[in-house]
Amino acid sequence: MSIRPRTTAERMxxxxxDQETHRRISLARRSHExxxxxxxVVPHLFLLPxxxxxxALQQPVDAVRTALRAEAIWTLDTAARxxxxxxxxxxxxxxxxxxxxxxxxxxxxxxxxxxTAGGLTIDPLYHRPPMLIAHLADDPxxxxxxxxxxxxxxxxxxxxxxxxTLGWRPDLLTxxxxxxxxxxxxxxxx
Amino acid sequence: xxxxxxLEVLELLRRIQASPLADRLILAGSSGVxxxxxxxxxxxxxxxxxxxxxxxxxxEDKVLEHMRQLGFQHxxxxxxxxxxxxxxxxxxxYSCRDVADRIGGGKALPVMVFADLSRLLSLPGSTxxxxxxxxxLSPATLAAAKxxxxxLEKGGKDKLQALLVIAENAEDEDFREHLRGLLxxxxxxxxxxxxxxxxxxxxxxxxxxxxxxxQAAGYAGMHQGLEQGLTILQLLAGFxxxxx
Numbered sequence: 001m002s003i004r005p006r007t008t009a010e011r012m013x014x015x016x017x018d019q020e021t022h023r024r025i026s027l028a029r030r031s032h033e034x035x036x037x038x039x040x041v042v043p044h045l046f047l048l049p050x051x052x053x054x055x056a057l058q059q060p061v062d063a064v065r066t067a068l069r070a071e072a073i074w075t076l077d078t079a080a081r082x083x084x085x086x087x088x089x090x091x092x093x094x095x096x097x098x099x100x101x102x103x104x105x106x107x108x109x110x111x112x113x114x115x116t117a118g119g120l121t122i123d124p125l126y127h128r129p130p131m132l133i134a135h136l137a138d139d140p141x142x143x144x145x146x147x148x149x150x151x152x153x154x155x156x157x158x159x160x161x162x163x164x165t166l167g168w169r170p171d172l173l174t175x176x177x178x179x180x181x182x183x184x185x186x187x188x189x190x
Numbered sequence: 191x192x193x194x195x196x197l198e199v200l201e202l203l204r205r206i207q208a209s210p211l212a213d214r215l216i217l218a219g220s221s222g223v224x225x226x227x228x229x230x231x232x233x234x235x236x237x238x239x240x241x242x243x244x245x246x247x248x249x250e251d252k253v254l255e256h257m258r259q260l261g262f263q264h265x266x267x268x269x270x271x272x273x274x275x276x277x278x279x280x281x282x283x284y285s286c287r288d289v290a291d292r293i294g295g296g297k298a299l300p301v302m303v304f305a306d307l308s309r310l311l312s313l314p315g316s317t318x319x320x321x322x323x324x325x326x327l328s329p330a331t332l333a334a335a336k337x338x339x340x341x342l343e344k345g346g347k348d349k350l351q352a353l354l355v356i357a358e359n360a361e362d363e364d365f366r367e368h369l370r371g372l373l374x375x376x377x378x379x380x381x382x383x384x385x386x387x388x389x390x391x392x393x394x395x396x397x398x399x400x401x402x403x404x405q406a407a408g409y410a411g412m413h414q415g416l417e418q419g420l421t422i423l424q425l426l427a428g429f430x431x432x433x434x
């Protein structure tokens with residue numbers, strides 16, 4: 001690689017090229033109706049190292065969800081399915097906030113297996129057994145309780161979690177919001 | 191070329207202050223982070239200093255001579271000067287005459303002139319004196335400049351530094367009001383793009399945090415600062431609380 005500094009003319013050409021590329025990126029973002037509204041979101045990192053744990057389910061997904069119902073606050077794909085009947089990703093995992101003792105108890109009770117060391121993602125590009133993916137939190141996020149007894153993060157926090165875990169996905173967010181139950185209307189039965 | 195550390199940059203500014211170029215050169219770019227913070231990483235391989243490009247066009251020969259006396263050799267056709275010690279210094283232009291992206295300066299010393307910097311430098315409180323000599327962009331002006339900078343090859347570095355400067359000055363009411371005023375001086379779509387770019391940069395760091403794992407503990411504190419900076423930026427730009 002040359003260590004010759006770029007001439008001013010070369011810098012100007014590069015600057016103009018970057019400006020043009022950025023203009024196209026800007027237009028692509030703005031082609032989504034929700035662009036401006038989503039600027040208000042502060043992404044939340046659900047898969048924060050040191051906080052996130054993952055272990056394979058040892059029982060059917062509904063049995064594990066029901067067993068943890070009183071202690072977990074579901075988010076991401078699990079919350080989306082509970083709230084709208086439609087998930088975000090194809091991997092049939094449970095994703096939620098809980099305390100470390102709840103997670104440990106799930107292991108002891110045989111609901112989940114030994115926590116895995118790697119592969120922490122909610123959107124794997126390979127097939128794997130259904131997992132419980134937990135964000136261990138002593139200070140739980142804001143939540144609401146559904147008629148089923150399941151607790152899910154608030155809608156606003158769900159958007160933050162999606163943003164911080166899957167990136168800005170206007171396609172997913174728009175699809176999700178289109179199925180959001182109106183206030184006072186129960187979500188689809190689980 | 192060597193990576194300049196903070197002490198080296200501040201010492202260079204002291205030397206400039208003692209030269210005829212005093213008050214003509216303003217520390218900026220990523221090296222400008224050294225002028226406003228002792229903790230935020232500058233992550234730079236050179237020193238950027240702002241200069242009035244219209245003044246350079248008139249005083250070109252003198253600028254070259256003063257830089258030579260400071261120990262810097264000019265690289266022909268570029269705005270770059272290098273020292274025997276390996277320090278690289280770039281002149282970055284602004285103009286008091288117009289607000290346009292163009293090439294200015296002189297034939298021997300052409301410099302890029304940036305419209306955004308010209309606008310920012312025309313506003314009150316854009317620079318400040320360093321305690322030990324030399325001028326630097328003020329924290330709010332540096333943050334605004336970095337938010338508005340478009341350099342695709344540098345990824346989100348400028349945006350991350352801006353968010354960290356905002357977070358570091360979060361409790362300073364004067365800083366917040368200054369930054370609010372600077373943001374208001376630009377068209378709304380520029381600020382929207384800046385926030386969207388900051389979002390993208392923050393998400394890239396989030397991906398890094400996840401990949402790096404628990405052993406990269408330094409990321410956790412940085413990520414908190416970035417979140418705080420983004421929250422304040424959204425508030426100052428009028429985008430907080432629109433989602434429900």
